[in-house]
Amino acid sequence: MTLALEVSGLCKSFGGLPVTNQVSLAIEPGERRLIIGPNGAGKTTLFNLIAGDLTADSGSIKLFGQEIVHLRADQRSQRGMSRTFQIITLFPKDTLSHNVVLSLLGHSKARWNAIKPQSARHDLYEQANKILSQIGLGHLADRPLSQVSYGEKRRVEIAMALAQKPRLLLLDEPLAGLSMEERKTVQTLLADIPRDITMIMIEHDMDTSLALAEKITLLHYGNVIVEGTRAEVVANPRTQEIYLGH
Amino acid sequence: MKRLSFFAFLACLLITPLLGGDYYINLGSQILIAALFALSLNLLVGYAGLTSLGHAAYLGVSAYISGWLFLRLGWGHAMTAPAALILTTVMAAVFGLIALRATGIGFLMITMALGQVLWGLAFRWVTVTDGDNGLSGLTRPMPFGFNLDGALAFYIFTVIVFSLSLLFIALFANSSFGAVLRGTRDQPRRMVALGHNVWLIRYLTFIVAGFWAAAAGLLYVYYHKFIHPHALGLTNSAEALLMVIAGGSGTLAGPIVGAAIVVLLKNYVSAFIERWTMLLGFVFLMIVMFMPDGLVPGLQRLWRRIGIGQGKQGDTQ
Numbered sequence: 332m333t334l335a336l337e338v339s340g341l342c343k344s345f346g347g348l349p350v351t352n353q354v355s356l357a358i359e360p361g362e363r364r365l366i367i368g369p370n371g372a373g374k375t376t377l378f379n380l381i382a383g384d385l386t387a388d389s390g391s392i393k394l395f396g397q398e399i400v401h402l403r404a405d406q407r408s409q410r411g412m413s414r415t416f417q418i419i420t421l422f423p424k425d426t427l428s429h430n431v432v433l434s435l436l437g438h439s440k441a442r443w444n445a446i447k448p449q450s451a452r453h454d455l456y457e458q459a460n461k462i463l464s465q466i467g468l469g470h471l472a473d474r475p476l477s478q479v480s481y482g483e484k485r486r487v488e489i490a491m492a493l494a495q496k497p498r499l500l501l502l503d504e505p506l507a508g509l510s511m512e513e514r515k516t517v518q519t520l521l522a523d524i525p526r527d528i529t530m531i532m533i534e535h536d537m538d539t540s541l542a543l544a545e546k547i548t549l550l551h552y553g554n555v556i557v558e559g560t561r562a563e564v565v566a567n568p569r570t571q572e573i574y575l576g577h
Numbered sequence: 578m579k580r581l582s583f584f585a586f587l588a589c590l591l592i593t594p595l596l597g598g599d600y601y602i603n604l605g606s607q608i609l610i611a612a613l614f615a616l617s618l619n620l621l622v623g624y625a626g627l628t629s630l631g632h633a634a635y636l637g638v639s640a641y642i643s644g645w646l647f648l649r650l651g652w653g654h655a656m657t658a659p660a661a662l663i664l665t666t667v668m669a670a671v672f673g674l675i676a677l678r679a680t681g682i683g684f685l686m687i688t689m690a691l692g693q694v695l696w697g698l699a700f701r702w703v704t705v706t707d708g709d710n711g712l713s714g715l716t717r718p719m720p721f722g723f724n725l726d727g728a729l730a731f732y733i734f735t736v737i738v739f740s741l742s743l744l745f746i747a748l749f750a751n752s753s754f755g756a757v758l759r760g761t762r763d764q765p766r767r768m769v770a771l772g773h774n775v776w777l778i779r780y781l782t783f784i785v786a787g788f789w790a791a792a793a794g795l796l797y798v799y800y801h802k803f804i805h806p807h808a809l810g811l812t813n814s815a816e817a818l819l820m821v822i823a824g825g826s827g828t829l830a831g832p833i834v835g836a837a838i839v840v841l842l843k844n845y846v847s848a849f850i851e852r853w854t855m856l857l858g859f860v861f862l863m864i865v866m867f868m869p870d871g872l873v874p875g876l877q878r879l880w881r882r883i884g885i886g887q888g889k890q891g892d893t894q
Contacts, residue, residue, distance in 0.1 A: 382770065408772035420767040422760060433760045436753060437771035445754040445785075452753060495772070 333396040335360040335499055335529035336381070341390030343380055343553075350376045352553040354390075361526045365544030366533045369574060373553040374533045375417055378503050381531075382414045383407045394499060408437060413497035415488040417504045417533075423477040427468060427487055430476055431459035434491040462494050463487075466520055482513030489520060493528075500524070502532040518543065549574065583830060587743075590833070591736055599728040606732045608840045609739040610796045615820040615832035616746050617789030622818065623827030624750060625782045626762030628685050630814050631692025634672070635787045637809030638695060639665040639794030644712040644804045645705065654718035662791050669787020673780050680765075692814055699806035711805035715798060725799070735796055742792055747829055749785065758782055759827075819857075823864050825871025834872055 336358040343351040350373045358364050368374050379385040381392060383404030392400045399407050422430050432455045436442040441452060460472045466486050471479055476487065485505060492500055505521065506514050521543055524530065532543065541547075547564040549557040557567045564570055594605030618632045643661040646652040652660070676687045699706045706712065717725040725731045749755055761768045761775045768775050798804050807813065816839060824835025838860065847853035868875025 384766070384769070403774075404769045405772050405774050408770060414770050416767070416770075420764055420770075422763050422767075424763070429756075433757065433768070434771050436757055437768075437773050441753045442757045442773065443754060445749050445752045447753065448748070448751045449753045449756040450751070491771070 332360070334358060334393070335362065335395060336531070337391075337393040337396075338381065339391050341377075341380060341392065342388045343376060343385060344388060350553045351380060351387075354550075354553070354555055356548060356555075358529060358531065360395075360529055362529055363543055363545045364531045365541070365547045366531065366550060367535070367547060367574065368550035370535070371552075372550040374535075374550055375503060376553075377550065378414065378501055378531075378533060382412065382501060405437075408495070411496075411498035412501065413492035413495050413499070414501035415492050415503055415505060417507065419481075419484050419488060421476055421484060421487060421491075424475060426473050426475055427463055427479065428456055428459040428472040430487055431462055431491055431494050432456060434494045435459060438495055459494070462490050466490050466493075467516070480513075482509050482516065485509060485513070485517060486520065489517070493524070497528060499529045499531070502530065504533055504535060506534065586830065587833075590837070594732065595729075602728040602732045604840065604844055606728070606735045606796075606800055607844065608837050609735045610793055610800060611817070611820065611840050612833040612836035613739055613742050613796065614790060614793035615817050615824070615836045616743065616829070617786045617793060618817045619821045619826055619828075619832045620746070620749070620782055620786040620789070622821050623825075623831070624755060624758050624762065625779055627680060627779065627783075628818070629676075629688040629786075630685050630811065630818060631676075631688035631690070632786070632790055632817055633809050633811075633813035634688075634692040634695045635665050635669055635790035636794035636797055636813070637699065637804070637806075638668055639791035640798035640804045640808055641699065641706065641712065643795055643798050644715050647715060648712060654716075658718070658795055661795055662788065665791035665794065666784060666788045669784045669791075672787070673783035677776060677779055677783060689811065689814070692809065693811060696806055696809040696811070699809050706806070709806065711803055713803045715802045715804070717799045717802065731800065735800075738792070738796060742789060743829070746789065750829060754778075754781075819861060823861055823872060825873035825875070828871070828873050831871050831873040838872075 334357050336356065338354060338356040341351055341354045342349065354377060356364075366374050366377065376385065380387050383399075383402060383406070387400055390400065391398060394407070394410055394412060397410070399410060402410070422433065425433075432452070435455050435458060439455070441447075441455070460469060463469050463472050466489065468483060468486060468490070471483065476484065479487075489502070489505060502521070506517055509517060521530070541561060544561060546559065547561055548555055549564060549570055551573050556569050556573060557564050559567070591605075594601045614632075614636055617635075618629065621627045621629050621632070639661045642664050643657045646657040646660055647654070672688075672691050676684055676691065679687060700708055702708075717731065719725065720734065723730060723734075725734050757768070757773055758778055761773065761778050765775050797808065820835030820839050821832050822835070823838060824833065825831025839857065842853055842857045842860065846856060850856060864872055864875070
């Protein structure tokens with residue numbers, strides 16, 4: 332069976348500082364993988380390398396068996412990879428539904444049409460509203476994004492990623508900055524994501540995200556330190572030392 | 578509703594010069610030519626978020642090509658116009674490859690440098706451009722046998738060309754491509770993650786902006802029957818940028834209003850006040866201070882605050 336994502340020997344340095352050092356990951360289709368590590372462990376850098384925002388110095392990245400390390404970020408998205416950002420990166424002046432429509436346009440030929448009015452694309456807006464309803468934001472579809480709460484923005488981020496029906500979903504700290512209440516909503520939302528989507532999630536705080544993960548990778552100074560099931564990683568003395576000991 | 582008021586405003590703008598004599602009709606033609614030029618620049622500045630200081634290059638080169646082919650090779654207008662449009666658009670396609678290696682200030686500097694290179698070329702390559710003398714002895718075209726030498730005839734011609742261009746620019750801005758383009762302006766990184774080829778979107782827009790500036794260049798050379806290196810220069814590029822920013826970038830009406838203000842100040846007011854550039858500077862300063870996003874969005878907001886536009890607040894969003 333081909334792996335959903337196979338990273339091998341991935342390296343990236345900023346100047347003389349290696350931020351990703353010979354990282355290898357093997358993620359099964361449908362898996363929920365959690366990547367943890369203290370501040371500066373290189374978690375987001377690893378995501379940026381996988382998503383194509385940064386180019387790797389060396390190594391290979393295979394998405395469902397296909398080499399993608401030489402592809403641009405937008406080409407990787409076309410191959411079925413979606414991501415969310417740690418810092419909310421949305422379109423504040425546009426409505427929630429327009430935000431999702433921009434995501435739908437990303438994989439639609441309509442995006443090259445320079446004649447037909449965008450406002451006439453009712454199908455896209457209907458589809459966007461349906462997706463927003465599924466995550467419980469249907470009633471806010473016509474509201475400008477700047478007028479909704481932080482937690483709702485986080486959910487829009489996820490909705491935009493899901494709208495593209497990805498094969499692999501990269502979530503960069505989806506729970507960061509949320510209240511306990513909002514955290515539960517987003518956790519339920521993530522738990523409901525169907526199994527045909529493989530998920531990799533970065534979290535800084537271990538406690539909040541353990542429930543979702545099946546396998547955990549612990550990064551430290553750009554190296555994979557421990558990898559295994561939840562119990563194995565928590566029990567490992569290196570984890571205790573690097574992470575839980577703080 | 579908004580569309581209706583836009584067209585009503587435009588119709589008023591188009592009819593007004595007819596109430597005066599030839600002088601005002603010519604002024605109207607000049608405003609429309611400047612407006613088309615500003616609208617083309619606005620595609621970059623307003624919709625793509627790429628501030629260019631070299632947009633006069635496309636207006637000037639198109640005008641020079643048209644004039645040169647007519648004078649030196651004796652081509653007719655039916656040939657020179659498409660040739661000027663095509664060659665200038667090809668030039669935009671080449672310049673875009675260079676300029677779009679950067680965004681922000683880098684983009685601004687590269688476009689300015691490219692513009693200045695052409696300006697220098699027009700000045701120094703005397704055998705082709707006749708340098709500081711410019712190319713004179715040009716004529717206006719005679720579409721379907723109509724003589725455009727009269728002020729009114731040329732104005733009507735300009736109105737037709739301008740309206741058609743405006744229609745296509747409006748379609749472009751409001752299309753799906755336009756929506757995606759605005760997305761690349763606001764959040765390029767997110768757009769890339771969503772599968773949009775941000776570079777290609779910007780590059781295509783750069784070429785389209787070059788094409789419409791070339792169209793403005795043809796009107797420009799037909800109007801003046803003369804072309805001088807000044808048309809390619811930094812002053813001309815900066816003036817167009819001023820029109821876009823003063824009127825309101827990223828809107829359709831903004832560049833038109835901006836063009837009207839600058840051309841009126843330059844031609845009409847300068848007859849009464851010698852230091853009209855000072856007045857232009859003052860007007861620009863006031864706009865930037867009180868309506869930093871431009872006259873058109875600023876007035877719309879004022880309009881709503883007074884309460885005339887109440888009840889349809891979502892209209893302008």
